[in-house]
Amino acid sequence: MKTIEYTKYQIHSAAALFPPMSDGEFAELMADIGTNGQQMPILVYRNKIVDGRERLRACHKLGIEPVYKDVGKLDVPTSAFIVSQNLHRRHLSDSQRAMIAAKLSNTKKGTNQHTAEAVSQKQAASACNVSVDSLQRASKVLESGHEDLIQSVESGELDVSNAATLITLPREELDDLVQRSAKEMIARAKKERDEARDELRKRKLEQIDKTRKNSQPFDHGVGPFNVIYADPPWDYIPEVQLGYPAMKLDAICDLLRGSKAVSPDAVLFLWVPASLIAEGLKVIEAWGFRYITHAIWHKGESGMGSYFRMAHEVLMFATRGSTAIPEVPTGARPGSVFSYRRGMHSQKPEELYWVIERMYPELPKMELFRRGVSRDGWYSWGNEVQHGPATPLGQQIVDAMAVEPVAGELTEMVEAGDAVNDLEPQAA
Incomplete structure (x- = not known):
């Protein structure tokens, strides 16, 4: 044989x-x-x-x-x-x-x-x-x-998200848990996530409250300024998701209503979420401007949304007064679509400052709702304006990463181009 x-x-x-x-x-x-x-x-x-x-x-x-x-x-x-x-x-x-x-x-x-x-x-x-x-x-x-936890996932008994949550448990507790049913493991993972989410929410709310307490009334005696650049904290999703204090539409409208800080002849660059165009027009009118046109910031990869997966944000442009504002030089006129990568949540492209400075190099400029140290040559107002040396970008990223997302939570927050009715959890 x-x-x-x-x-x-x-x-x-x-x-x-x-x-x-x-x-x-x-x-x-x-x-x-x-x-x-x-x-x-x-x-x-x-x-x-x-x-x-x-x-x-x-x-x-x-x-x-x-x-x-x-x-x-x-x-x-x-x-x-x-x-x-x-x-x-x-x-x-x-x-x-x-x-x-x-x-x-x-x-x-x-x-x-x-x-x-x-x-x-x-x-x-x-x-x-x-x-x-x-x-x-x-x-x-x-x-x-x-090994037992790994085997539970590889055998199909336990899903990887729950397993990733359970590895944070003390070893002895995990050793005991994996000998029980998958139902018990899943229940314990949910309990851990809920507790971590509650703690994260508490920390976020404490930070928001701290930022709100730093708010100072706007000084209408400054200026007057011919260039206004604003990124309002629109109140369209819960603050705990935004990560900073929001403002009601009426409060935003009242901020510069009749303000002497704005020159009779001025231009306005106003960031608006894609779903809040109507609100942006109300702010423009309340501040004494008239809408002219807008530009689009293309952020690269699409985000989320119930109707369209958002990949852009709107920069509205408005003017007020007569023809005293100098014409933008031909060589300084940017295209209407800016293609810059997303930064940290709600952070706008640094390149936009250069664009505005090229368009109106000689005019006094004011930025509203500034985060961080004031830009050279600009007057800045906001409850997150820093006084002192700027925090390096690398440290900003480290600080942001210090708050670790909870497993199963929405980790890529919707940027300011997505409205509350566009929010939709994304599959892991």
């Missing part, structure tokens, strides 16, 4: 990206091969099995000689090829695919992503049809090293 060699090829280590078949799935595979024979060959690359380890195991159990096929040259990393061969055949949940993507990704920001076998997080997430956020949550679960 011919001896069948089942260890002719080693199994590629990347095959471990996929969890083994369940007993039921393997029994079905054995039954199919036993009845119909091995219809799909076991794929080999550089003397290692890259696809078909379960078929090999079934052949061994049945005493059938396996059929192999060498794939030759690969145009993609070996691990990516293994994923492409297996993903469409396995009925895996989003969380299981996220775990595979996390294992598949072998490069991180700042590392060499140009080697032959390098797979970035974005590439791995795309290959497994999951979001980068889901991949990163899966990475945290894997990095925890808690």
Whole structure:
């Protein structure tokens, strides 16, 4: 009798990206091969099995000689090829695919992503049809090293979002919890998220109250100014989501109504959420201006929205007075669409200051609702104006990241181009 060699090829280590078949799935595979024979060959690359380890195991159990096929040259990393061969055949949940993507990704920001076998997080997430956020949550679960918790996700018993929440528990408590039912684990994860969300909300409200207490009445004795640049804190979604104190429309309208701080001859640049154009026109009228035109800030990638996924914001332009305002030089007239990347939440492009300064270099300028240190040559007013040296952008980002989003919470806040009725949770 011919001896069948089942260890002719080693199994590629990347095959471990996929969890083994369940007993039921393997029994079905054995039954199919036993009845119909091995219809799909076991794929080999550089003397290692890259696809078909379960078929090999079934052949061994049945005493059938396996059929192999060498794939030759690969145009993609070996691990990516293994994923492409297996993903469409396995009925895996989003969380299981996220775990595979996390294992598949072998490069991180700042590392060499140009080697032959390098797979970035974005590439791995795309290959497994999951979001980068889901991949990163899966990475945290894997990095925890808690084998029982990892097994719960890879088996499909627990989703990766809940697992990522549970890894913050003390080790002994987590050890006990994973021995219980998935229902209990999910309930505990929800409790942890709710408590963290409540704490985050409390911290945000405390910061908003602190900022509000810093408010100073507007000094109508300053100026007069010929250029007004304003980014009002429109009251269109809850302050806890905005992250700063909002103002009612009437209060915004009253701010410069009849103010001597504004020259009789002046221009106004007014930021308005895309869904609050009508309110912007009311402010323009209340401040004694007439609407002329507007520009669009294209923010790059689309955000959220119930009707349109918002990717822009409106900068309204208005004038008042006679022809005393100098004409904008032809070479200083910008296009009506500005394409600048989003910054931190509600932050407007720094480049807009340069645009305005080129348009009206000689006129006195005032910025309302300024955040940070006043810009050289400008008068600034607002409850977030800093007095002293500017906080470097890098430190601003570090400070912003210090408040870690709660798992499952909306982490990319709607920018000022999205109205309250445009808010819609985005799938992780």
